[in-house]
Amino acid sequence: MFEKALIGSKKYWGLVIGLLAIMGVGAIFYLQQWNYGLGITGMSRDVSWGLYIAQFTFLVGVAASAVMVVLPYYLHNYKAFGRITILGEFVAVASVIMCLVFIIADLGQPTRALNIILYPTPNSILFWDMIVLNGYLLLNILIGWNVLASERKSVPPPAWVKPLIYISIPWAVSIHTVTAFIYAGLPGRGFWLTAIMAPRFLASAFAGGPALLILLSLILRKFTKFDPGKDAIQNLGKIVAYAMSINVFFILLEIFTVFYSQIPEHMHHFEYIFAGLGEHGKLVPWMWTSVTLAVLSLILLINPITRRREGILALACVIVFFSLWIEKGFVLVVTGFIPSPLGRVFEYSPTIPEIFITLGVWAMGFLILAVLYKIAVAVKEEIET
Amino acid sequence: MKIDRRGFLKIGGLGILGVAAKPVIDVVSKVKLAEASAKKGVLVEKRLAMVVNLKNCKDGCTDCIDACHGVHNVPYIANPKDEIKWIWTEQYEKAFPDQEHRFIGGGMKGSPAILLCNHCDNPSCVRVCPTKATFKREDGIVMMDYHRCIGCRFCMAACPYGSRSFNWRDPRPFIKKINPDFPTRTKGVVEKCNFCEERLAKGLIPACVESCKNKALVFGNVEEPNSEVREILRSNYTIRRKPGLGTGPQIYYVV
Numbered sequence: 001m002f003e004k005a006l007i008g009s010k011k012y013w014g015l016v017i018g019l020l021a022i023m024g025v026g027a028i029f030y031l032q033q034w035n036y037g038l039g040i041t042g043m044s045r046d047v048s049w050g051l052y053i054a055q056f057t058f059l060v061g062v063a064a065s066a067v068m069v070v071l072p073y074y075l076h077n078y079k080a081f082g083r084i085t086i087l088g089e090f091v092a093v094a095s096v097i098m099c100l101v102f103i104i105a106d107l108g109q110p111t112r113a114l115n116i117i118l119y120p121t122p123n124s125i126l127f128w129d130m131i132v133l134n135g136y137l138l139l140n141i142l143i144g145w146n147v148l149a150s151e152r153k154s155v156p157p158p159a160w161v162k163p164l165i166y167i168s169i170p171w172a173v174s175i176h177t178v179t180a181f182i183y184a185g186l187p188g189r190g191f192w193l194t195a196i197m198a199p200r201f202l203a204s205a206f207a208g209g210p211a212l213l214i215l216l217s218l219i220l221r222k223f224t225k226f227d228p229g230k231d232a233i234q235n236l237g238k239i240v241a242y243a244m245s246i247n248v249f250f251i252l253l254e255i256f257t258v259f260y261s262q263i264p265e266h267m268h269h270f271e272y273i274f275a276g277l278g279e280h281g282k283l284v285p286w287m288w289t290s291v292t293l294a295v296l297s298l299i300l301l302i303n304p305i306t307r308r309r310e311g312i313l314a315l316a317c318v319i320v321f322f323s324l325w326i327e328k329g330f331v332l333v334v335t336g337f338i339p340s341p342l343g344r345v346f347e348y349s350p351t352i353p354e355i356f357i358t359l360g361v362w363a364m365g366f367l368i369l370a371v372l373y374k375i376a377v378a379v380k381e382e383i384e385t
Numbered sequence: 386m387k388i389d390r391r392g393f394l395k396i397g398g399l400g401i402l403g404v405a406a407k408p409v410i411d412v413v414s415k416v417k418l419a420e421a422s423a424k425k426g427v428l429v430e431k432r433l434a435m436v437v438n439l440k441n442c443k444d445g446c447t448d449c450i451d452a453c454h455g456v457h458n459v460p461y462i463a464n465p466k467d468e469i470k471w472i473w474t475e476q477y478e479k480a481f482p483d484q485e486h487r488f489i490g491g492g493m494k495g496s497p498a499i500l501l502c503n504h505c506d507n508p509s510c511v512r513v514c515p516t517k518a519t520f521k522r523e524d525g526i527v528m529m530d531y532h533r534c535i536g537c538r539f540c541m542a543a544c545p546y547g548s549r550s551f552n553w554r555d556p557r558p559f560i561k562k563i564n565p566d567f568p569t570r571t572k573g574v575v576e577k578c579n580f581c582e583e584r585l586a587k588g589l590i591p592a593c594v595e596s597c598k599n600k601a602l603v604f605g606n607v608e609e610p611n612s613e614v615r616e617i618l619r620s621n622y623t624i625r626r627k628p629g630l631g632t633g634p635q636i637y638y639v640v
């Protein structure tokens with residue numbers, strides 16, 4: 001099937017070359033980081049994780065969201081999602097690969113990455129994250145590819161794929177739960193020390209992922225002959241509406257606990273993002289943008305009149321995606337370190353090389369996605385004609 | 386079968402003494418053990434700890450910091466973003482946020498407190514490390530293997546005391562005078578205080594303790610009732626940093 005990725009329109013090749021170019025720029029900056037060390041980024045002794053780990057966290061959510069199309073289709077036989085499960089699985093593949101690359105980009109000694117396997121340490125959450133992420137990647141490659149291949153031959157997928165699909169459902173939940181545990185089990189980091197971290201991660205994942213899927217479906221419909229179906233898009237819209245509501249609800253719960261209990265070690269972080277601490281308030285505009293976008297998206301999504309209009313739904317999805325990206329793909333990780341355990345407020349902002357390396361990894365993810373979608377769409381078009 | 390004289394005597398001896406002699410042998414072996422550990426000194430016994438007597442600590446003195454950073458090739462990087470430190474001072478109320486209040490007296494307010502890795506009994510840094518590059522020894526020292534560390538910095542997020550530094554860049558150009566007896570680090574690995582593990586192995590006390598003229602730092606085995614640290618703990622009221630987190634810090638402060 002892979003040959004289908006090699007024949008395409010001018011637009012397709014334009015996209016591929018554009019993404020390759022961004023990757024190239026990212027690679028040049030990565031070389032610089034390789035030579036100089038991670039000091040090239042904005043990270044510091046106090047804020048020791050930054051944009052890379054935040055992207056990783058955000059993208060684990062996007063990857064996990066595939067379950068939102070797989071589960072209704074395979075467990076509830078919800079036919080409308082049949083056409084797009086493959087889109088969800090391929091998003092998962094691309095996002096997990098991005099996650100792994102972001103972790104490597106963040107390592108101080110990337111050549112030693114295999115030490116995680118050579119000296120397996122089950123008490124480390126990172127060890128388990130490595131296992132669940134790689135397992136999830138493998139599952140989605142196997143499932144996606146085999147289902148598509150059998151669809152092409154108009155035969156049902158091989159029998160062994162079915163159990164893998166069932167396993168992939170709880171597995172999707174596991175990748176985001178384990179990722180939440182990286183944060184939620186650390187003493188002395190009040191911002192992260194919350195049992196609701198995993199549910200929050202899942203809620204935001206099930207809002208952000210399907211929002212991306214809606215946008216991708218609309219793009220495919222516009223530029224190819226493949227139609228994911230109005231029903232599928234509308235129902236994804238409902239999922240986004242529910243998940244986003246739950247996500248906002250969870251954040252309000254955090255805010256209540258933190259500000260009503262008045263425990264400084266928990267409260268200072270929230271003060272930092274919403275009001276700033278002293279003259280330090282770099283994240284304040286970001287956080288309020290995220291909040292405003294979240295509220296706006298809820299208005300557009302909960303109201304059926306606006307949600308049913310595809311143009312507005314698309315807008316709402318863009319808003320959801322950016323709101324969540326700010327909250328989870330940036331603020332959540334950085335704020336855990338501000339103020340530091342010694343009460344010092346040392347602010348963080350990513351540097352130019354760091355931003356370009358990040359863009360390069362995103363471009364790589366989109367390139368993988370573009371190639372996989374090209375294959376999927378070509379197969380679907382072939383069947384339909 | 387060839388048995389030399391000594392061997393023969395041993396076998397014969399055991400045969401004659403038999404079960405009756407067992408308590409004697411036990412006593413003998415215990416004495417041997419005690420002798421062996423006495424030779425190595427208290428420094429390799431059970432649970433190593435330090436007492437910092439803040440009352441003896443002189444304002445502006447940096448002897449312990451200079452001694453430690455000198456002997457361990459800790460680079461001096463002025464930029465707080467990239468800085469590396471094993472032992473340093475912080476205002477008392479920053480070091481002990483739980484003890485902070487408006488009326489802190491006794492000259493403690495704003496006075497410097499010596500901070501270093503607490504060599505925690507239940508170290509969260511060890512718990513999270515995915516490669517065992519950070520590990521806890523039998524005697525309680527929390528150690529780093531610079532050759533195994535992948536630089537993921539999970540341990541920095543996990544340490545609630547800010548005890549760990551990361552080599553954001555090559556540290557070597559920033560080392561004032563390289564001590565050839567101790568390794569320098571590369572970029573991309575984490576480092577922190579090692580309780581002078583390399584000196585203990587030679588029977589020396591930690592460099593910071595040795596350098597302090599005012600006896601503000603005392604080091605020893607807290608499991609040994611007659612040790613100096615235990616004596617200070619007995620006769621003074623001491624506190625630890627953030628004990629409520631359950632990490633079991635082993636640096637005790639006389640305030």
Ligand code: SF4
Pocket residue numbers: 501502503504505508509510511527543544545546547548549577632
């Ligand atoms: S003070 Fe920090 S680095 Fe030292 S043992 Fe405790 S948790 Fe680990």
Ligand code: SF4
Pocket residue numbers: 513514515516517518519533534535536537538539540541574575
């Ligand atoms: S940075 Fe090194 S010592 Fe720290 S957790 Fe990672 S591998 Fe372990």
